Amino acid sequence: MNRTYTEEEKELVFDLWKQGAGFSDISRVIGAKPGSIFTILRDNGGLKPKKRNRSIHHLTLEEREEIRAGLSAKMSIRAIARQLNRAPSTISREVSRSRGRRWYKAIEANRRAWRMAKRQKLCVLASNTKLKELVIQKLELKWSPEQISGWLKVSFPGQSTMHLSHETIYKTLYIRTRKTLHHSLAGHLMRSHKLRQSKHHSRSGDRGTINIVNGVSIRQRPKSIENRSNIGHWEGDLVTGSNNTHIATLVERKNKIHSYFKTKR
Secondary structure (H helix, E strand, O other), X not given: OOOOOOHHHHHHHHHHHHHOOOHHHHHHHHOOOHHHHHHHXXXXXXXXXXXXXXXXXXXXXXXXXXXXXXHHOOOOHHHHHHHHOOOHHHHHHHHHHOOHHHHOOHHHHHHHHHHHHOOOOOOHHHHOHHHHHHHHHHHHOOOOHHHHHHHHHHHXXXXXXXXXXXXXXXXXXXXXXXXXXXXXXXXXXXXXXXXXXXXXXXXXXXXXXXXXOOOOOHHHOXXXXXXXXXXXXXXXXXXXXXXXXXXXXXXXXXXXXXXXXEEEO
16 A cells, blocks of 8 residues: 655655755655655656745635625625625636535635646746757757856847746756656756756765775776786675665676675665
8 A cells, every 4th residue: 555645744855855865865764665755756856846825815715714604695796805805806706616606615615726726837948939949959969957048148138038047947857747848858967867966965875885994996906907817806796675685796807707695684
């Protein structure tokens, strides 16, 4: 059975990711699987979504209750509007959108309004085909969003509709729900990550990296080892899997003899 995560847990996931924590680090904090952490982050590209707040211009649940009470008392739309200090057109549209006078229910109307407000708004690139095509062309040429943003300002002076910030390009690339720039275009960036990462981000928690104290750099190994002329020199690697399992592999450089060890912490 799939676990349902609370809004507070999701916010914590995005906050920890922004601070540089890896999937495994975050999964230990909230008691989840690393794959679940990736799923939470994926659709928004690792970028924390803005917290939803109701606009002061929108009707509140209390106001909708007053509308329901007024309709039940056979009050006119104008009388209800005066009572709430709202425009009659606002009350009229609210009632019409919610099945009319006879079937109006405050809680259902409030849920519908909240659901409709959640609909994805068109981003700049979705409404400007020419600008979108130019951005895609430059990304395929491995230009960075910063370069593209600067080039647009120079190439189209005085045309604000052809300008956009580098952050908008990053967000459109990584936030998959926008469905404007395919996320595969992120592969053309210098850091071709599937998710937007903080500059403090470290994968040490995911890969099980071990810092060797007083270790000798591989750049200092003798030429006899480098050209594989002697027997007895081994290379090692560590693969970390699910459920905290690890496989260490050893390969003799000259004769290619393999050996491996499987462990579970």
